[in-house]
Amino acid sequence: MAAQYDVLIVGGGIAGLSLASALAGTCSVALVEAEQDLAYHSSSRSARQLHVHGPEVVQQLTLRSLELLAARDAELPEPVLSPRSFMLIGSEDAVRAEAGGTLQPITHARALELCPVLVPESFAAAGLDEGSFGCDARLLIADHRARAEAAGADIITGARVHSAQRLGSGWEIGAGQEGFQAAVLVNAAGAWADELAVISGVEKLGLQPYRRTAAIADVEHSLPEGSPMVAAADNSFYFRRERAGVLISPSEAVPSGPEDARPRPGDIERLIEKLNQVTTLGIRGVRSAWTGLRTEAADGLPVAGFDAEAPGFYWLAGQGGYGLQISPAMAELAAAQILAGQGAAQGQEPRAQGQDPRADTGPGPESRTAEAVAATRWSIRR
Template sequence: METHVLIIGGGIAGLSLAWQLAPAFPVIVVEAEETLAYHTSSRSARQMQPSYGPAPIQELTHRSIALVEQISAGLSSPILMPRLMMTLGTEAQVQALVDTHTSLTALDHAQTMHRSPDLRPETFEAAALDETAREVDVPALLDFYRREAVAAGAVVLTGHAVTEVEAAGTGFTATAGGQKFTARIVVNAAGAWADDVARMAGARPRGLRPYRRSVAIVPTQFPVDPAGPMVEPADESFYYRPDGGHLLISPCESVLAEPGDAQVVEADIAQLIQRIDAVTTLGITGVVRAWTGLRTQPADGLPVVGMDADVPNFFWLAGQSGYGIQTSAALATMAAQLVTGTLPDEDSALAASLSPQRAGLN
């Protein structure tokens, strides 16, 4: 099959870029698994939190929330809802957070208890509140990206693992699912496998490493307020939030792993339940289900986005770590502008901070 852009990876990165590029070029997305977004993109906490992450991530998150609000407004039911984020700590910790993040406001002890009456009052002094944080319906967002891409002419193939990529003339030939493809541009949106795909194409790996993180859905003895905030301590050692009448909880572990189908370590969830029972009066009574995904990032923790300087027309869209959902719409927009050479001048510093050529990637 012949195309202009071959996107390797059918997670949120690959599908969002297909949404942006398909109106301009023939695009084929090839996904190794039989199901799109089988790996990290279907295993997130579905949160978009502007106060989370380094400055480039915060900027991309603000922009993505605005874009997803527009997307949501055009759909039959909303896919973005308020899910305030509350960070608990000492008064000094909260002041330090509020001083460094413009989207945070300080709550004193009484205000925090009012927002979240299930907290054990002796476990914190104050909280920082991010009222701009949102919860997003990720399956609906993924489906929007896929549908729009296909409506604009993109072809999305599952069960097509890319096993070979070779530079050929001004483009590439690739083999996926036993089929041959030729493309002018190859996009590496392969998540935890991005460095493997780079090696296949003759590009230098950028030190992208997958770290596992788990989430569980747990029932509670006392009812969970469905409109309650997401809550974490200042050291970010766990979080919980309401989820369909239960609690969604995470131990926030970050453990180096191999690319693959990440599996839950049950002891992590058991310890987490004890920790959450120590800070709330909700009383966790079991585990409905739990899952683990891989957050992939390079040494400096920022995504790797842009053309590879040494392998012409090999484009990186990888390393989104724990921010791939909350940045997807704006990151795909910027990636498409980089592919088409239409990046606005005012975004050149932001793009440079994510460039595959930046120092310290190996």
């Protein structure tokens, strides 16, 4: 007999886990993940840097997420956030185009003071965001799981979805060796989100995964503790301190199919050659290297909302390279909308499309963020 839940979440990355954590305790929730480990693909392979950038909607989501994470850190002994500034370097035009908001221009001399391994001739201008943070992704992922399970959510790994169909007023899903029934099916499958839609008989959205490679390198000259993360304005690299070594990335965005991505021959070697030209790090070798997938919609905005053509099918995908920094706010809003949708299904008065499900609590940060998201793509195919 199929296990029954109010909400079944497909995908154990940061999007699905944060939603399970937000929903658990308010309704019955299960999360299924195809891999044996949670957050196996993209969420555990990110740069783990949270700073306010990107489209306006993403910036609003980031600000709200930072509020939520700061509130979490105030209650628990192990903080998820740690201050780590972000510095952008490049031509004057390129840096000027990115300046504004939290990223402010700084002098060439100040940039060299903050990151003394930079070769002075390798850049003309710099900008600094002093309000950005490093994020302990492993701790955050473990925290979401612990909170979800403590509140009664079931998390099942090694269970790839192989069937899903609309049945009566809900969904019937086959994952691994088990069957599930749920009123709401949440598509938080990351790079596999369009594939899950096809399995479910739902029109796919054309979400595109992109490769992003990174490595931990040994260096002759370490970065000082407290150094900013440094990124090229032309998106050709970034690097930051990682314990005694340096985390480096060519910052590529190469289209890919959904896969267990791996570094391609030459990617890291070319990056090391470049970084040894623009810095005095003296990269000697690589301890480990990996590649993650950043999945995006055509307009680069996160995808969230019920599919208008498939009742009870909720999209939570396309968070691109912003997953860690927007997931708390996305989960807060998605949980509110799912619960409001459940209420409407049970005979309560439905809310207007795009209206914040918590609007009656006053104009807090949640409603401001919901308003920003509603202006772009809060509901799918309307």
